[in-house]
Amino acid sequence: MGLHPHSASCRAREILDRVGDKWSLMVIAMLGERTRRFTELKRDIDGISQRMLTVTLRGLERDGIVTRTVYPVMPPRVEYSLTPMGATLMEAANTFVAWAESHIDAIDAARAEYDSRAAELEALKKTS
Amino acid sequence: MGLHPHSASCRAREILDRVGDKWSLMVIAMLGERTRRFTELKRDIDGISQRMLTVTLRGLERDGIVTRTVYPVMPPRVEYSLTPMGATLMEAANTFVAWAESHIDAIDAARAEYDSRAAELEALKKTS
DNA sequence: CGGGATCCCGTAGGATACTG
DNA sequence: CAGTATCCTACGGGATCCCG
Numbered sequence: 001m002g003l004h005p006h007s008a009s010c011r012a013r014e015i016l017d018r019v020g021d022k023w024s025l026m027v028i029a030m031l032g033e034r035t036r037r038f039t040e041l042k043r044d045i046d047g048i049s050q051r052m053l054t055v056t057l058r059g060l061e062r063d064g065i066v067t068r069t070v071y072p073v074m075p076p077r078v079e080y081s082l083t084p085m086g087a088t089l090m091e092a093a094n095t096f097v098a099w100a101e102s103h104i105d106a107i108d109a110a111r112a113e114y115d116s117r118a119a120e121l122e123a124l125k126k127t128s
Numbered sequence: 129m130g131l132h133p134h135s136a137s138c139r140a141r142e143i144l145d146r147v148g149d150k151w152s153l154m155v156i157a158m159l160g161e162r163t164r165r166f167t168e169l170k171r172d173i174d175g176i177s178q179r180m181l182t183v184t185l186r187g188l189e190r191d192g193i194v195t196r197t198v199y200p201v202m203p204p205r206v207e208y209s210l211t212p213m214g215a216t217l218m219e220a221a222n223t224f225v226a227w228a229e230s231h232i233d234a235i236d237a238a239r240a241e242y243d244s245r246a247a248e249l250e251a252l253k254k255t256s
Numbered sequence: 257c258g259g260g261a262t263c264c265c266g267t268a269g270g271a272t273a274c275t276g
Numbered sequence: 277c278a279g280t281a282t283c284c285t286a287c288g289g290g291a292t293c294c295c296g
Contacts, residue, residue, distance in 0.1 A: 013153075015228035015235070020148030022269075025141075038278050049270055054279060064238025075277045076276085085234055092227035099220035100143035106213055107143070110192025150289075166258050177290055182259060203257045204296085 018063060023048055023056045025093060028082065031066060032090045035081040065089060146191060151176055151184045153221060156210065159194060160218045163209040193217060 019025060026045050030036060036044075042053050057080060060066040065086040071077040082090065147153060154173050158164060164172075170181050185208060188194040193214040199205040210218065 011232050012225045012228040015232070016148055016153065016224075020144055025144065042278095047270095050279070051271090051281095052269060055269085062239055062242040063235045064242075070278095074276095076279080078278060085231060085238075089227060089231070092224050095223040096144075096220050097140045099217060100140040103213060103217070104139050104143070107191045110213075111190055114190040114192075170258095178259070179291085180289060183289085198258095202296090204259085206258060 018059060019089065019093070021056070023052055024060060027053075027056055027060065028065065028086060028090050028093065031080055031082045032087070035079050038078050038080070041080065060086070146187060147217065147221070149184070151180055152188060155181075155184050155188065156193065156214060156218050156221065159208055159210045160215065163207050166206050166208070169208065188214070 019028070023045065026048075027041065030041055030044060038053070038057075041057075042048060042050065045053070048056075057066060057068065061068050064083055066080050067083055069079045069081075071079070147156070151173065154176075155169065158169055158172060166181070166185075169185075170176060170178060173181070176184075185194060185196065189196050192211055194208050195211055197207045197209075199207070
């Protein structure tokens with residue numbers, strides 16, 4: 001199985017759409033360490049808004065990746081954690097993150113070279 | 129290494145932003161099979177526009193994931209293929225795709241249960 | 257054939273205010 | 277504390293036309 005064109009895109013894309021958005025992986029990473037409360041996540045995930053944290057958590061909960069536990073007290077206390085499936089997703093994501101970390105330098109280099117080459121071509125156009 | 133919150137998101141997110149968009153993985157999958165020409169990709173990737181194919185290929189080329197080879201003939205002939213780094217990226221992506229394929233049923237089930245439960249709660253509100 | 261240049265729209269997602 | 281409800285904008289991405 002794997003990334004052959006017609007299975008890869010069709011269903012796997014849905015999953016990528018869920019987990020590949022701006023915040024999901026970050027939330028999963030935080031919950032991979034330990035169970036956390038809403039405000040705790042909001043504080044520790046730099047730049048996320050209440051709205052997006054809620055939306056992200058709801059989506060992950062709906063897909064069975066995180067659990068939401070409400071304690072009926074005042075003030076409210078809600079805890080989030082990874083499901084077993086969520087934990088396996090995190091491991092799968094780790095493979096990708098590892099790839100990214102070990103190739104980030106090569107990518108930066110490729111970008112720099114591409115950009116300088118593009119700038120060169122731009123300079124040539126003015127000469128002609 | 130891996131998906132711990134503060135290394136994972138910061139740089140790995142950039143990579144995810146490149147490869148997690150609507151078309152990149154699909155293009156990589158196609159080029160993973162073999163070298164292809166622009167029009168060939170456009171024909172085989174269902175629903176992609178010229179513009180997005182161009183934009184996607186440029187981005188992947190810039191990051192050193194695909195190579196672009198121009199043959200100076202009329203009519204023009206341009207071939208795209210994966211770089212060695214692109215090939216390793218495809219393998220890393222395969223891990224994720226494999227996860228998605230083996231959990232898609234569980235996710236569908238989780239969604240169905242979540243939705244029916246939500247509908248139930250909705251019904252209760254009308255009673256009260 | 258393989259694009260570049262424009263125009264245009266839907267939506268992801270930020271800011272802010274309110275609530276049980 | 278843990279959300280929900282609105283409003284609003286930036287931008288991803290489609291459609292279309294043109295060009296070497």
